[in-house]
Amino acid sequence: MGILLKWSAITQQEVIQLIELVNISKAYRSGSVSVEAIRNINLTVNKGEIFGIIGHSGAGKSTLLRCVNLLERPTTGSVKVGGAELTTLSPGQLQNQRRRIGMIFQHFNLLSLATVRENIAFPLRLAKLGKKEINHRVDELLQLVGLTDHADKYPSQLSGGQKQRVGIARALANNPDVLLCDEATSALDPQTTNSILALLVDINQKLGITILLITHEMHVIRSICDRVAVIDQGEVVEMGEVLKVFLKPEHAVTLDFVSQVADSFDPRELVGVRKGKLVRLNYVGDLTYEPILYNAVKATSIQFTILQGIVSRMKGTPYGQLVIELIGSGSEVDKVIAVLRGEGLDVGELT
Ligand SMILES: Nc1ncnc2c1ncn2[C@@H]1O[C@H](COP(=O)(O)OP(=O)(O)OP(=O)(O)O)[C@@H](O)[C@H]1O
Ligand SMILES: [Mg+2]
CATH class of the missing domain: 3.40.50.300 (P-loop containing nucleotide triphosphate hydrolases)
Structure with missing residues (x-):
């Protein structure tokens, strides 16, 4: 939990x-x-x-x-x-x-006979904005997507990434x-x-x-x-x-x-090969950087070894996933697992 x-x-x-x-x-x-x-x-x-x-x-x-x-x-x-x-x-x-509701597409769906500026201006014309207002808004959008220097080019003169930037600017035109x-x-x-x-x-x-x-x-x-x-x-x-x-x-x-x-190796392949107890630990947030594993084993005679692990960040949130082997007596292993859970780790038992 x-x-x-x-x-x-x-x-x-x-x-x-x-x-x-x-x-x-x-x-x-x-x-x-x-x-x-x-x-x-x-x-x-x-x-x-x-x-x-x-x-x-x-x-x-x-x-x-x-x-x-x-x-x-x-x-x-x-x-x-x-x-x-x-x-x-x-x-x-x-x-x-x-x-x-703006929309962008895999193949960009740009008007091939219109320039970048005209493509972005298209929905603004449909919304019946004045010429001056349209030009001002298109300039803002060009800047937002980083295409100010390409305003007068045609889609065929752009890379795929630049074409998608035009698509994004056009989709955002009407806020x-x-x-x-x-x-x-x-x-x-x-x-x-x-x-x-x-x-x-x-x-x-x-x-x-x-x-x-x-x-x-x-x-x-x-x-x-x-x-x-x-x-x-x-x-x-x-x-x-x-x-x-x-x-x-x-x-x-x-x-x-x-x-x-993800890593293609499945640590469940080690079940039966390794003699200790295999557990998967999931860490999320600040827990990731805490010495929780060390603290859980230090007062016991349990040893551990890391069989697989990743510590990374997802959208700025740290997370970690380790598969470890706990080596020692059954009751001490259970105690370590209980301590880890008490600290807020998600512990899955593979054996
Ligand atoms: N206009 C249509 N007329 C008849 N069947 C359609 C139509 N559009 C989609 N389908 C069918 O509906 C199902 C879902 O299609 P859809 O295009 O939503 O899938 P998708 O997940 O976007 O696929 P892809 O990743 O290939 O773009 C498919 O079986 C497809 O053949
Ligand atoms: Mg599709």
């Missing part, structure tokens, strides 16, 4: 639900056949959060994301953004609400509350991916924009998301704080994604 308490303490802040999806389902019809792309999805995204949805190809990620701004109309269910129920709005009202990202970095190399992810974090922190992103890369989730939902065959199979999902994945699909970025 100790570790759960720590996790909730880390994210303690006032919670306002900005996106509320209740029982969303979407069936596509092709001829007489109906394909249910997503089924009974319930999902809430809090204001100020970066929320990630991960799933394999065809899992229903894009369908789900497109239901949030009603680019796709769910067959059943309710979609609320900022308290407004979108499914019952008139076309005019929906158009107004959509200004509060939305929410940014939806559909595989925004999947067409980019790892270094460019990281620079776009850093820009998204910057936008989230400086402008307070809530971000809902979909991806099939666990690296993206680990780098920038606060919470994650894992979607498989149209259903949410696991959801929670990223740190928790990483350290204790429960569903097979989640395990699959976590192993994309």
Whole structure:
């Protein structure tokens, strides 16, 4: 329980639900056949959060994301953004609400015959702003995404990362509350991916924009998301704080994604090979840097050896995971485990 308490303490802040999806389902019809792309999805995204949805190809990620701004109309269910129920709005009202929701895409979807400046100005023209106001706003946006020197270029003259920066500037033009990202970095190399992810974090922190992103890369989730939902065959199979999902994945699909970025050695292979008791220790937050293990064994005759370990940071929060072998008498081993748990460590017994 100790570790759960720590996790909730880390994210303690006032919670306002900005996106509320209740029982969303979407069936596509092709001829007489109906394909249910997503089924009974319930999902809430809090204001100020970066929320990630991960799933394999065809899992229903894009369908789900497109239901949030009603680019796709769910067959059943309710979609609320900022308290407004979108499914019952008139076309005019929906158009107004959509200004509060920006969106970026894997293949950028830029106007190829328009310059960077014109691409970014496009939604401002639709919102009927004056020419002077548009130019001023576009200059601000160019600066925000670092493209001031490229304003008069055409998309074909830009790198993938620069094209996505144009997409981001265009999505932010009308000062939305929410940014939806559909595989925004999947067409980019790892270094460019990281620079776009850093820009998204910057936008989230400086402008307070809530971000809902979909991806099939666990690296993206680990780098920038606060919470994650894992979607498989149209259903949410696991959801929670990223740190928790990483350290204790429960569903097979989640395990699959976590192993994309984790050490591939499974210490359970040592069960029966090593004679001592094997335990997995999870540390989160300040506990990570405390000499808890040393203190737990020092008054006993227990020896320990580390079989696997990582100490790292996730979104600035330290965490550690060690697999250790405790060597000594059964009663002393039990005592050490009790002390570790008493200190707030999550202790899993592998043998
Ligand atoms: N317009 C459509 N008409 C019919 N079926 C569709 C349509 N769009 C999606 N589907 C089907 O719905 C399911 C979910 O598709 P979706 O595009 O949401 O998946 P995804 O998780 O975004 O996949 P990817 O990672 O490949 O982008 C798939 O079986 C797909 O074939
Ligand atoms: Mg998709």
